[in-house]
Amino acid sequence: MASSRLRHWLRSSWATARSTGPARAMTRCFWRSVSADEAPTSKSASTLVSLRWACCPPGPLEREKRSSISRRGRDTLRVMRIASPVPVDSRSMAAILLDIDGVFHVSGAPIAGAAGAVTQLRESGHRLRFVTNTTIRTRAALTAELVGFGVELTEDDLQTTAAAAVHALRNRRVLALTMLSVVGDLDGLDLVGEDADAVLVGGADEGDETGRVFSYMNLARAFGELQAGADLYCLHKNRWWQTSRGPLLDSGAFVAGLEYAAGVEAVVIGKPSPVYFEAALQALDADPKLAWMVGDDIEADIAGAQRFGMRTALVRTGKFRPDDLERSGITPDIVVNSLAELPDWLERAL
Numbered sequence: 001m002a003s004s005r006l007r008h009w010l011r012s013s014w015a016t017a018r019s020t021g022p023a024r025a026m027t028r029c030f031w032r033s034v035s036a037d038e039a040p041t042s043k044s045a046s047t048l049v050s051l052r053w054a055c056c057p058p059g060p061l062e063r064e065k066r067s068s069i070s071r072r073g074r075d076t077l078r079v080m081r082i083a084s085p086v087p088v089d090s091r092s093m094a095a096i097l098l099d100i101d102g103v104f105h106v107s108g109a110p111i112a113g114a115a116g117a118v119t120q121l122r123e124s125g126h127r128l129r130f131v132t133n134t135t136i137r138t139r140a141a142l143t144a145e146l147v148g149f150g151v152e153l154t155e156d157d158l159q160t161t162a163a164a165a166v167h168a169l170r171n172r173r174v175l176a177l178t179m180l181s182v183v184g185d186l187d188g189l190d191l192v193g194e195d196a197d198a199v200l201v202g203g204a205d206e207g208d209e210t211g212r213v214f215s216y217m218n219l220a221r222a223f224g225e226l227q228a229g230a231d232l233y234c235l236h237k238n239r240w241w242q243t244s245r246g247p248l249l250d251s252g253a254f255v256a257g258l259e260y261a262a263g264v265e266a267v268v269i270g271k272p273s274p275v276y277f278e279a280a281l282q283a284l285d286a287d288p289k290l291a292w293m294v295g296d297d298i299e300a301d302i303a304g305a306q307r308f309g310m311r312t313a314l315v316r317t318g319k320f321r322p323d324d325l326e327r328s329g330i331t332p333d334i335v336v337n338s339l340a341e342l343p344d345w346l347e348r349a350l
């Protein structure tokens with residue numbers, strides 16, 4: 001039911017204004033001033049521009065690839081410890097949270113050795129939970145994708161932001177700016193097109209749908225609801241993510257824009273929210289001090305987990321950039337070239 005209501009709303013023209021107060025009256029009139037012809041023109045133009053700019057300039061990944069190959073060669077994989085050795089014991093490795101995007105795949109292309117690492121970790125007795133900020137596929141679809149890569153997991157092993165949103169926003173009227181593909185996981189929310197109690201912003205996708213979901217009209221509609229008193233939530237606030245075409249702008253930019261325009265602060269439901277890590281560790285019945293987070297995002301994965309008291313392993317795949325690590329001032333407990341190297345490191349360290 002939630003899916004059909006949101007689909008109808010996304011495809012429909014703007015609703016007629018309802019005068020429930022001065023602020024609402026003003027914003028509804030503003031929406032009506034945007035003609036129907038403007039939306040598809042603007043959408044097509046922005047899509048073309050974004051594709052062109054995503055493909056042409058050498059992004060950080062390409063620069064890193066070139067420097068990596070020229071300086072060290074492809075076959076010089078090594079584990080780099082950049083922090084003082086952390087005292088670990090077998091109990092400390094009982095729980096490991098694994099990020100997905102950039103750790104297991106980039107744009108659907110599996111990262112070598114990641115699936116085998118999961119098998120090794122399970123055989124060593126570690127408890128694993130897969131934690132993702134991905135907001136473009138349902139939990140079932142994400143599980144199927146990972147299983148297709150050869151990763152051993154069930155749907156119950158996977159924690160998504162959509163499930164956390166349902167928990168946080170149940171019984172509230174929610175205006176959702178999310179990809180249709182994730183709406184199935186929002187079942188249980190009262191998804192509405194107006195008079196919302198909360199605005200929920202999901203992540204961007206690589207396809208054209210992103211341009212439609214985050215169109216000017218939709219963002220203006222969300223702004224109107226915020227001005228009328230709705231709370232702002234986001235599944236995550238990522239600035240960008242790594243794709244096969246290079247770095248792409250993520251929805252954190254739109255969240256920040258709504259915060260700026262409406263003078264509000266968004267509640268982040270996914271990583272690096274402490275609530276998200278807490279839920280993952282509760283599922284494993286694990287103590288943060290005795291658990292590890294493995295990811296490619298220095299902010300959402302590493303800094304977020306450290307603030308929650310966890311140990312951290314940064315992988316040099318996905319969106320990893322040496323410059324980001326240096327600038328961040330954040331020091332993971334270990335940095336490995338990929339998840340494939342983690343099991344052997346743990347064997348040596350324990």
Ligand SMILES: [Mg+2]
Nearest residue numbers: 099101102296
């Ligand atoms: Mg990631």
